Amino acid sequence: MAQIFHPSTNTISRVSIYGAVFIIALGGYVAYRVNQASYFTDINEARQQPVPFSHKHHAAELGIDCRYCHTSVETSSFAGIPPTHTCMSCHSQIWVKSEMLEPVRESYATDKSIEWVRVNAVPDFVYFDHSIHVNKGIGCTTCHGPIGEMPITWRAHTLYMRWCIDCHKHPERYVRRREDVFKASYAPPSDQLALGRKLVKEYHIKSPREITDCYTCHR
Numbered sequence: 713m714a715q716i717f718h719p720s721t722n723t724i725s726r727v728s729i730y731g732a733v734f735i736i737a738l739g740g741y742v743a744y745r746v747n748q749a750s751y752f753t754d755i756n757e758a759r760q761q762p763v764p765f766s767h768k769h770h771a772a773e774l775g776i777d778c779r780y781c782h783t784s785v786e787t788s789s790f791a792g793i794p795p796t797h798t799c800m801s802c803h804s805q806i807w808v809k810s811e812m813l814e815p816v817r818e819s820y821a822t823d824k825s826i827e828w829v830r831v832n833a834v835p836d837f838v839y840f841d842h843s844i845h846v847n848k849g850i851g852c853t854t855c856h857g858p859i860g861e862m863p864i865t866w867r868a869h870t871l872y873m874r875w876c877i878d879c880h881k882h883p884e885r886y887v888r889r890r891e892d893v894f895k896a897s898y899a900p901p902s903d904q905l906a907l908g909r910k911l912v913k914e915y916h917i918k919s920p921r922e923i924t925d926c927y928t929c930h931r
């Protein structure tokens with residue numbers, strides 16, 4: 713096929729596309745930061761919740777799988793927060809008199825959701841998807857910290873752009889076997905780099921060049 717555009721047009725359009733992404737993202741970012749200024753100061757600090765729900769207790773000690781409560785984490789962009797009836801499947805029978813569980817019983821009786829306080833979030837102009845990470849061997853605790861040790865949930869990482877990109881450049885440092893993805897506690901093996909390089913091939917993880925492109929996360 714005849715070449716319609718001079719090759720330099722490519723460069724020009726790429727520069728202007730990236731320029732547009734940059735301006736849209738920057739505008740969104742300023743608005744976001746202004747809106748949520750106080751929200752961003754609290755990495756590694758537990759958030760006050762309407763019910764003192766403990767991952768340490770439920771996920772690590774009782775061994776309930778993440779997917780029992782975060783049902784869509786493997787199949788959609790959102791992990792999902794469990795509805796009250798998930799709690800009541802146990803708490804209608806056990807700990808039924810607990811005062812701490814009063815808001816759970818009330819939510820169930822009135823059919824009004826518990827208003828959990830959000831712990832992790834990225835701005836609206838960032839595209840994030842749980843299912844792709846989970847299916848390619850990135851474990852929950854890599855991004856969310858030692859969730860099995862949290863009596864109250866806190867945010868373990870900034871979730872800033874350079875944090876995302878650090879892994880998109882070097883996934884071999886973090887990737888684990890799929891069967892280990894949902895573990896509430898996990899320590900990488902001493903031969904992580906060898907395992908990581910092997911899994912990057914086995915799971916067909918895209919090249920750093922592809923997944924550091926602006927359009928991966930800003931679409």
Ligand code: HEC
Pocket residue numbers: 761765767770771776777778779780781782793794828829830831832833852853856859860864865894895896
């Ligand atoms: C018995 C139900 C249950 C199980 C099992 C469970 N969670 Fe949760 N999870 C919750 C509830 C309820 C919340 C909301 C309250 C909070 O943030 O602690 C939550 C919140 C979270 C959050 C923070 C959400 C936000 O607002 O950013 C993360 C991260 C999380 N869970 C990860 C996990 C991981 C990883 C596992 C498995 C190792 C797991 N959870 C197992 C019920 C559960």
Ligand code: HEC
Pocket residue numbers: 763764765766769770774776781794798799800801802803806807810811812813816
């Ligand atoms: C698979 C069963 C199961 C599910 C599902 C479950 N829990 Fe529990 N939960 C327990 C058990 C067992 C205990 C208490 C055991 C103990 O302290 O020894 C407990 C304890 C608690 C306590 C502490 C109560 C107290 O007075 O010490 C709270 C709060 C709680 N759960 C909240 C929740 C919430 C909120 C949900 C839903 C997101 C939930 N649980 C889902 C089994 C469950």
Ligand code: HEC
Pocket residue numbers: 778782785789790791792793832833834835840842845846850851852853854855856871893894
């Ligand atoms: C690659 C990093 C990464 C991995 C791996 C990851 N998460 Fe998340 N998680 C995030 C980010 C980023 C957010 C904020 C998303 C947003 O604002 O849209 C989040 C938000 C959440 C939330 C809040 C509700 C929601 O869906 O936004 C829950 C619950 C959660 N994660 C649970 C899990 C569980 C369970 C796993 C493992 C099965 C897991 N996450 C694996 C980065 C990750």
Ligand code: HEC
Pocket residue numbers: 834838839840841844845848850854855871872875876877879880883886916917918923928929
């Ligand atoms: C610990 C490693 C890790 C972290 C941290 C991480 N990612 Fe990823 N991400 C991956 C891997 C691995 C893939 C899979 C690439 C593939 O499709 O083969 C991926 C894929 C993606 C994809 C889909 C890319 C595509 O086109 O297939 C998006 C979107 C994405 N990540 C966004 C984010 C954002 C936004 C953050 C930060 C909030 C983030 N990621 C943090 C490892 C990570």
Ligand code: HEC
Pocket residue numbers: 730733734735737738741834835838871872873876877880923924925926927928929930
């Ligand atoms: C792997 C995901 C990812 C990729 C690739 C990515 N970004 Fe981002 N970007 C983010 C996240 C997450 C934020 C929000 C950070 C925060 O909350 O402060 C962000 C924020 C921004 C901001 C707001 C200011 C800032 O630095 O926080 C700009 C501007 C931006 N990105 C431009 C770009 C451009 C241009 C590219 C391509 C060279 C790019 N991004 C590639 C994830 C990504």
